[in-house]
Amino acid sequence: MAFYAGRYLTRHGVARDGLAIQAGFAMAGDRPARVAAISITVTAPAGLPPGRRPGLQAVVEHCTVHNSLARPPEVAITVEVAS
Numbered sequence: 001m002a003f004y005a006g007r008y009l010t011r012h013g014v015a016r017d018g019l020a021i022q023a024g025f026a027m028a029g030d031r032p033a034r035v036a037a038i039s040i041t042v043t044a045p046a047g048l049p050p051g052r053r054p055g056l057q058a059v060v061e062h063c064t065v066h067n068s069l070a071r072p073p074e075v076a077i078t079v080e081v082a083s
Helices: 001-011 050-061 064-070
Strands: 021-029 035-043
Touching: 001 021, 001 064, 021 050
Parallel strands: none
Antiparallel strands: 021 035
16 A cells, blocks of 8 residues: 555655555454454655545555455465475
């Protein structure tokens, strides 16, 4: 998200100083063991014009990791024995 946000800011002439991303998670209380919720806070630089906030929100909501979590990839696991 920081990569996408930084690119957005640069493209719109806003300095990246102050850009920060904080993330947290909560584990599910049942089985299987898994992450049940992820929370992310994007702190935008003080110089971000109010009209650019929706665009920044849209950009970070479409980062590669968010897209992958929203539409989980297929996972293939192979166990091999060392020779």
